[in-house]
Amino acid sequence: DDIKQGGSMIVTYKDDVSTLDPAIGYDWQNWSMIKSLFDGLMDYEPGTTNLMKDLAEDYTISDDGTVFTFKLREGVKFHNGREMTAEDVKYSLDRVTNPKTQSPGAGFFGSIKGFDEVAAGEAEGLSGVTVVDPYTVKIELSRPDATFLHVMAINFSSIVPKETVEEFGADFGKHPVGTGAFSLEDWTLGQHLIFKRNEDYWRAGVPKLDQITFEVGQEPIVALLRLQRGEADIPGDGIPPAKFLEVTQDDQYKDLIIEGGQLHTGYVTMNVKMPPFDKVEVRKAVNMAINKDRIIRIINGRAVAANQPLPPSMPGYDNNYEGYPFDPEAAKALLAEAGLPDGFETEIYVYNTDPNPRITQAIQADLAAIGIKAEIKALAQANVIAAGGEPDQAPMIWSGGMAWIADFPDPSNFYGPILGCSGAVKGGWNWSWYCNEELDAMATEADSITDPAKKAEREEMWRKIFISVMDDAAWAPVFHEQRYTMRSERLGGPDAIFVDPVHIPVNYDYVWAKDVQ
Amino acid sequence: MEAGKGMSVSETVVQQAVVEPQERSVLRRLLARKLALFALVLIVVIVGAALFAPLVAPFDPNEQFFEGLTLEGAPLPPGAEFWLGTDLLGRDLLSRLIYGAQTSLIIGIVANGIAVAVGALVGILAGFFRGWVETILMRFTDLMMAFPALLLAITLAALFRPSLWIVAMVIAMVNWVQMARVVYTETRSLSEREFIVAERSMGAGTFRILFKHILPHLLSSIVVFGTLGISTTVLLEATLSYLGIGVQPPTPSWGNIIYENQTYFTSAPWLVFIPGIAIIALALGFNLLGDALREVLDPTQKGRH
């Protein structure tokens, strides 16, 4: 059928949109919005995890993998009408790494030459980024980085116009100007945002919709009820568990529900610095005690059981690894082996929104079966994160709601902050406090393999790293969540873009409306 | 000797004759009220269930039954095996409600008890002593009054990591204010009353006046406010639970049962409305009782003649 240009849609979210500044925005709501307002040098093919060129018309990589030269597309205009140039690229990268910007993504750029000076406040700009000519940028790295092109595709690397940033200062996030397919038309705090089609968008035929309205402050359940009544088009927070069975079992909605994978793992961390989790037997016992199938049943089968940190669609996933089986008897035996035949008492921290406390209660019951009495601490997200970042606070944490969803589809993104030594510091995200120097070295080595030809070799190294982590049982992986979403009948577009693994949750640029005349 | 004995017997008889009809009349007058009787029955049922939970409850409240969920993971509606249905983890709702009554009552009695005690003490001291004692206590009360109670509760709960006792303390901390206000105004007007002036003119000490003459008069307000407070605190715990900072799972409380299941009100309404009705019943019971007590204890109801 023929796709017509025009129309609009309504997307709902529960939480407020905090900021649309690409250097700062890092949450569920603004991630995909920023992607539609801004472009970076690189991007992914819609609905996939395959890298593609975006504002970069072309690029070259030096043989040692440390120099990237990007050739920019000509004639690309910011929403303010000015043409984007190489100066903007340099400005954007300098800005995101500048400590004054307080970007949560600054760390991604650590491999660019001069990053340390900028981070320390000693230099104003990255010495590694140079403007060769108005349409050429050269980026030198201080070490080879296999993930660098991915880094150039995340939101933090979006290109922003200097003059607008300076005009609005700290409020740039409220007045975003980029080169993206949509521009911000109106933002009523706490109520809604309206995006308007960028007429001058450089990519032909994109976007299809004239307008997107984001309504915020809506409970997922209310959002879905509204969608069922035709008042909304996409529930941004997904199908709430309470309605999941109802809509999935209803034939009326069969075609409207879309399932997709995501780069997600839900896991229980065990703090290896806090006895008795310093004993590997205890950690293994926990792994064997958890009945993952039942937990998946509790969340209505919206996940697949996990046996290793990496999700299945991530390069480096080990299809042959069996993991720890569900075996309470063996688990008990392991506890006995560790000198704890009667079990012990401990605590498990959890983010206090549904379904996490529920999942934790199931885990708690499983642990009780082998004699581990875990008290549940259901807290606000910030408090759980704070507890995890202390060496002696949280013996166990269920990661749900705060869990790791990869920033980009590369195994390295699943290691450093959450399993590596660099994350095992006060305030870090390695809540297991697991630090294996050997594996860290191996990771560094893997990441310096930039040669596309050696891709398999690199993946193999990562596979080894994650299986070693499992041998030490630093985590008890529980499941990989599947994403389910729903769209209204009016909307068209390939299913994949509604569960886009990168444009989370939806790739707005490629959605169209069926009811356009 | 004989005569002496006879005397004392008759004396006790007189005493009983005088005292008894009064004491009996409070209870009798209470029972004479249909609403109060209804309230008492409600309370007895709930308190009984809480006290004898292990005997009354059909199942372990924390047991996650395999057959308590459908294969898709949906909870079971009320039925033959699980009378009030199961929750999202396949636990028996009735058993959780019965055990939850314990939590809710502990909150209602301990938290509220502390709130009442603190509030009454602050109010009575401020109302009686005036001067700087009054200034300090009442300005602090004003301050607490203007503090959005729920925000305070949320912050405190976050600060101390929720547990049953912390929640109880938090609730006590935000709930004493109203009591203090009420007792304060009443003490103030009481200490102006002529019989207190008369006591002072006789040379009665502060302690005597406060505890022998003022306190008994505050009792009916305190009792009434205390019973009203039971429902308020149970509701506050429910609200804290609703916001996810109440009593920690898997300990059931009526509030957190609703909280855990609130979004399922279309697909599993029993999980929300049955505990909701339980809360209303408890609060209603205590409110009705408190109201009846107020009327029964109020001396003006007895009349002067």
Added chain:
Amino acid sequence: MGSYIARRILQSLLILLGISFLTFVLLYLIPADPARQIAGRSATVQTVENIREQLGLNLPFYQQYFRYLTGLVQGDLGRSYLQKTEVGELIVSRLPATLLLMLGAIVSELIIGLSMGLLAALKRNTAVDNGLMVLSFVGVSSPQFVIGILLLYVFAVQLGWFPIGGYGTFMHMVLPSLTLGFLGAGWYSRMMRSSMIDVLRQDFIRTARAKGLKRWQVLFGHAMPNAMLPIIAMIGIDIGLFMSGIVVVESVFGWPGIGQLAWQAIQRVDIPIIMGVTLVSAFAIVLGNFVADLIAPLIDPRIKLR
């Protein structure tokens, strides 16, 4: 009068100062590090330190508080850590919705509560009276989220009379206002009943009847203004009670008020927002009581403001 207002304003300011201090202490003690929150999960230690320094979080407590106060005096509530927006702007954008909701709640609780109480007082000790009072007890005893969800389910989802949550039109306002007002209606009906019964016993009612006034004249001309007195004071206190209910009601109905703002901020320990919302609600409570006290003499000329 003038000096009374001046004194009250002074007192109110002191109360607000006290509240700002208390809140600040509490938030200071909360085990969550704002700098780390801002820095995000990929941040280096260096970044976190930088942010800490920029926000002044490394300063001793009293200096931080002083910094905050200095800003406050200049009308600057600070900038949200996570929303990256001026707290003042955030609150201002959400305040109208909350005020509207409160207004709706006050109106609905007064309409329901007063008429129930009046009816009960007139039909004292009859079945009507008992029925109404039990109903008012149910109002007082019901958790707001149960009422909210019930109303939403019955009137919006099943019957479709009202929109399912949201904000904008009068119809959007009805259910949240009713939910919030339900509790108050219970209180008011009981207060109205006892106050009305009390007033109807007064000598001046007998005087009015002795003049030969009509029943409604006695009721609305003479009894009502007197019976309203304790209720006016109550409305002032109500604002404080609403503040609690609002968090719940706003989240049930997706109402874009400061309750939701506060709730999100608390979840993420966004201290400037929590501070701001606390102060604004405290201000509203203080103001509400103040206004109630100012209105009282207009209704009861015996009350002198001193």
Added chain:
Amino acid sequence: MSQSMSAASTTAKTVLSVRELKTAVATPNGQKIVVDGLSFDLHEGETICIAGESGSGKSMTALSIMGLLPEPMARVAGGSIHLGERELTGLRESEMRSVRGDDIAMIFQEPMTSLNPVLTIGRQLREAVLAHESVSRREADRRALDAMKAVRLSEPERRMTQYPHELSGGMRQRVMIAMALACHPKVLIADEPTTALDVTIQAQILQLMRDLQKETGTAIILITHDMGVVAEMADRVIVMQHGKIVEDNDVLPLFENPRDPYTAELLAAVPKLGAMAGKDPANVHAGDMLSAKVLEVDDLTVRFDLKGGVLNRVVSRVHAVEGVSFELARGETLGLVGESGCGKSTIGKALMNLVPWEGSIRVSGEHVVKAKTAAADRAYRRNLQMVFQDPYASLDPRMTVGDLVGEPLIIHGLAKGQELQDRVAGLFHRVGLTPDQMRRHPHEFSGGQRQRICIARALALSPKVIIADESVSALDVSVQAQVLDLLKELQEEMGLAYLFISHDMAVVEQVSHRVAVMYIGQIVEMGTRRQIFENPQHPYTRKLMKAVPIPDPALRRGVFEVPSGEIPSPIMPLGHDVERVQFLDLGDRHLVAQS
């Protein structure tokens, strides 16, 4: 009873005729008849007084006529009430409404509470007119203003815009009368219209009612328990007891020759001003060794600070008591009279150390220091006890009376256990109560009994001086007489000295050896009873004396010398001082303030 008609009423036509009226109230113990077979006729221009002790059914009679019985407890159970031709019992509320205010108007006892506090005087008056006549608002206002002028309120225009609390009690009662008269009713029922007022104001109001009756010819039913008022006002008198008429007669024969023993008893109990004329009061203990001064008060001053301003600082002062000096000997009673607010109670409180005071107080020659310690405080209280006005209010309703009477003994550590019981029993005996009543609560006693309990409590510490602050004002005349007798008895027996505070001149005359007259915080005249009552010198004393109605219709005054104007206020801005009076001794310690 024979109907003896006065000359006026035989010719005039009957406006209200009550026959066999029965009114019943529901009590917890079943129905109780409170008005039982009442019959009387009221003629045009006549004044009938209904007298009788408290609870005899006077108010119930009035309310039955008005159809305003408290629902649903009370109802008319039988009989008829004819207003002209019209039968009032059984009328529907809407019909009754047209009678009320229009044909029969009523004034109530409490001027303080009978006006709606939140509405202006003007509005309340206007309403009365509009309820019965379809006139314009402006016309109604004019009529209201006329009524205000008729009751001789000063500045009537301004009063219309004021609220009740801005008016004094006397002014409010005038407003009530204006309201009742605004529609020119045929019958005016006044239920104790002056009981709550000061004597001088009472005189003004009574005079006003008489004048108005002369002008309009309204028939009046005046309910009162004050035989003085009866004598002053009535054409005919109906005496009620237990809901029944015991005597119905013209006023002169009734007073001269009461036929019913109850009437005689009632008249006998009434303290009559001037009754003691010529008699010297005897102080039985005058010659005692210890007749030395038991209480000496010198230059007593009490001021209350009133606060205001931004910082709530003292802005003005109530000069409640200014430099008062007096003394009291053993076995002596000093009467302290004066109008409301003049500072009588404050003197009592200062003596009891309940308010901060200045000056000097000596009890039995010992200086009372403003005691710092509780023990010192207690010590001197033993010699000084107080009995308050309202016996019910001054007894803790939640304690048994035995405990209450024993309390001072416990506080002062004088007795415990069996001894305590015995002493309390003895005290009960002393005041004429039986010890088996000790376990009851105050509400189970009558007013007179309660006052006896209070006296017993005051006696517990065997004090030398008892301050009786309006101790008999709340009691019925007959009960009052009993209590006064008791006080006298105790005085003679134990040599007690009393400071007897009262606004009732007749009572004061009856009990006092010496009398002090107070006016805004200061004593203006002091002397023996005879000096004050037979030879009053100060104009204020004379004014007070004149205002007292004399319970003897034979001595009825044609026209009162109506004192006018309001009493000045004791409140002064900071820095202003009250001018102290200078005394002139007219001989024999008869002190009079010079003006």
